[in-house]
Amino acid sequence: MLxxxxxxxxxxxxxxxxxxxxxxxxxxxxxxxxGPAQPCDLAMTLIKPVRGxxxxxxxxxxxxxxxxxxxxxxxxxxxxxxxxPAYPLARAFREAHPDRDISVxxxxxxxxxxxxxHNMIEALPRARSRFxxxxxxxxxLTRGLLSDAARAFRAGVDAVYAMxxxxxxxxxxxxxxxxxxxxxxCVPAALSADWGQLRSFAGxxxxxxxxxxxxxxxxxxxxxxxxxxxxxxxxxxxxxxxxELLSEPVLVRETGTSPAEAFAHILKWSTxxxxxxxxAWLLAPLFNPVLQAAAALALAAASGRSLVLPGxxxxxxxxxxxxxxxxxxxxxxxxxxxxxxxxxxxxxDLGGLIFWPLSLRRTISWRGRRYLLGPGGTCAVxx
Numbered sequence: 001m002l003x004x005x006x007x008x009x010x011x012x013x014x015x016x017x018x019x020x021x022x023x024x025x026x027x028x029x030x031x032x033x034x035g036p037a038q039p040c041d042l043a044m045t046l047i048k049p050v051r052g053x054x055x056x057x058x059x060x061x062x063x064x065x066x067x068x069x070x071x072x073x074x075x076x077x078x079x080x081x082x083x084x085p086a087y088p089l090a091r092a093f094r095e096a097h098p099d100r101d102i103s104v105x106x107x108x109x110x111x112x113x114x115x116x117x118h119n120m121i122e123a124l125p126r127a128r129s130r131f132x133x134x135x136x137x138x139x140x141l142t143r144g145l146l147s148d149a150a151r152a153f154r155a156g157v158d159a160v161y162a163m164x165x166x167x168x169x170x171x172x173x174x175x176x177x178x179x180x181x182x183x184x185x186c187v188p189a190a191l192s193a194d195w196g197q198l199r200s201f202a203g204x205x206x207x208x209x210x211x212x213x214x215x216x217x218x219x220x221x222x223x224x225x226x227x228x229x230x231x232x233x234x235x236x237x238x239x240x241x242x243x244e245l246l247s248e249p250v251l252v253r254e255t256g257t258s259p260a261e262a263f264a265h266i267l268k269w270s271t272x273x274x275x276x277x278x279x280a281w282l283l284a285p286l287f288n289p290v291l292q293a294a295a296a297l298a299l300a301a302a303s304g305r306s307l308v309l310p311g312x313x314x315x316x317x318x319x320x321x322x323x324x325x326x327x328x329x330x331x332x333x334x335x336x337x338x339x340x341x342x343x344x345x346x347x348x349d350l351g352g353l354i355f356w357p358l359s360l361r362r363t364i365s366w367r368g369r370r371y372l373l374g375p376g377g378t379c380a381v382x383x
Contacts, residue, residue, distance in 0.1 A: 003303040007310060010296035014313040017289030018320045020191075025324045027190035032163070032332055035144025035151075035248040040067075042150035044207070045074040045127035047134050049119035050086045051367050054138040056167070056253040057086060061093045065100070067141040074128055075102040078119035080109055086137070112381050113223040115367060116203070120228075121219045133207040139164070140251045141205075148246045149207050158212040158241035161198075161233065162205035163189045165249035168335035173262030177254050179348045180266050182333075183325045186249070193245040201233025205250040208232075212241050226364075226371060226379040227276045249332055268366065270359035276377030285356060289317040290349035321345050 046064065050057065064075055077090045087104070094102040107122035120134060131153050135141065145162055152160045166181035168174075189200040206229060213219065216235040222228045236243055254265060274281040285291050296310035322342045329337060362373050363382065370382040 003299060004305060007296045007300050007303075007305060010292045010299070011309050011313040014289040014293040014296065014317055017287060017292060018313075018317050021187065021289065021320050021324055024187050024191045025328060027194050028186075028328060029331055031190040031193065031245065031247055032249060033247055035142070035146070035148030035246065037144070038147060039069045039143055040072055040146035040150045041070055042131065042153060043072050043074070043129050044131040044133055044146075044150065044153075045076065045129040047076045047078060047120055047123045047127065047132065048137060049078045049116045049123070049134070050090065050137045051080065051084065051115050051119070052137075052255075053085050053089070054136075054253075055255045056138045056140060058089060058093075060135075060137060060140050061089070063140040063142070065097060067143045067146050069143070071100055073101070073146075075100065076105050076123045076126055077103070078105045078107050078123035080107050080115070080119065082106060110381075114226065114228060114371075114379060115369065117219065117223045117225075117228045121223060124213075124219060127210075130210050131207060132210060132213065133205070134203065135250075136204045136252065138252050138254060139204050140167075142248065142251075144248045145205065145246065145250060148248055152244045152246065153207070153209065156242060157244045158209050158215075159233070159236045159243045160207045160246055161201055161243070162246045162248065162250040163200055164202045164204035164252045165332060167251050167253040168333070168337070169253070169257050171257060171259070173257040173259040175344050176259070176262040176266060176348075177257060179345060180269075181252070182329065183321070183345060183348070184352075186328075187324075189245060198237075198243055198245055199230075199233070200245060201229050203227075203229030203232075204252050205246075206232070208236070212236060212239075215239050215241065224379055225276070225377045226272050226373055227377050230276055231377060267355055267358055268364045270355040271361055271364050271373065272377065274359050275362075275373040275375065281356075281359070285353065288349050288352075290314070290321060291353070293317045294350060318346050321349070 079087055090104045094104055105123045105126060107119050110118035149160050163186055164181060166178045169177055192198055216239050222231050225231045293310055293314035297314055300307050300310050322345055325342055325345055326339055364371055371379040372382050373379050
């Protein structure tokens with residue numbers, strides 16, 4: 001009798017989770033309708049920390065010019081040294097636009113600091129605006145994104161964040177990135193924001209007022225955490241600052257999309273989630289309707305119970321995952337993918353279990369450096 005109760009409980013949980021997916025989609029379609037049509041006319045400083053040649057670095061730099069026709073942005077491209085392979089590209093970009101306020105800031109060796117945080121910290125004193133934007137090297141800006149950030153700052157918001165949406169990629173590894181970004185991380189972002197529980201503090205694109213950064217203790221206190229964006233956002237939340245998820249996603253493209261590279265990258269982030277937010281890591285499998293239904297089906301088969309109920313729950317979960325992914329991509333992204341290609345998502349949730357036990361480790365490698373992780377996402381550079 002106990003097995004029947006467990007099967008029924010798992011099925012109910014799966015149906016509730018499936019309903020939750022549709023609720024997430026509804027909030028997503030309502031929130032992400034694009035930023036204001038008019039160009040940004042608010043003076044802001046954009047800090048772009050760079051290390052190495054990311055796939056979308058050149059495209060991302062050009063998008064700054066395209067998205068800022070009124071030339072309101074002060075742009076600070078922050079690299080550690082002139083030996084960085086991205087330095088010639090950054091310098092050429094600055095020289096190609098002498099009419100704009102663009103500087104290439106050499107921040108020096110990061111030392112014991114996290115590399116990205118180091119570049120942000122050293123570039124910040126050169127920022128002249130009260131409004132500071134941080135944008136990753138592998139992102140592409142739009143007029144709507146900048147205009148929406150300006151609108152939010154004018155409305156008195158202290159911190160803004162854009163949800164990262166992965167660009168169209170080919171191959172198995174590329175699909176893993178698209179699923180991990182667009183159909184896992186992004187799914188609850190809008191609904192959580194609508195409920196006042198915003199936690200999508202993604203560093204791909206985020207902005208703070210100067211006063212907000214001072215109120216949370218400045219950037220230096222986040223120089224030794226592996227996920228500085230999450231820690232910054234949580235600190236701002238604890239300080240009672242007004243935060244907003246913008247109405248347009250920011251397009252990103254991870255460097256290295258072969259299956260091996262994608263696997264290593266997603267595993268790295270699974271480890272980061274474990275140490276930065278262990279509760280989310282622990283509960284993630286319990287909030288997946290596909291896994292719940294699959295577990296109910298396996299238990300029913302093992303105990304000789306009817307497969308009708310768990311089979312229906314699994315069909316509903318899988319069908320919803322694919323349908324929601326198709327609708328979301330076509331509403332938010334500039335690319336179109338044949339519906340039949342989304343069969344990969346049917347395996348993604350089950351395959352994602354591989355990363356759960358493998359993430360139980362304390363060291364990761366990132367951009368040529370090794371880090372030892374600790375509670376709260378703290379990190380120490382290893383020799």
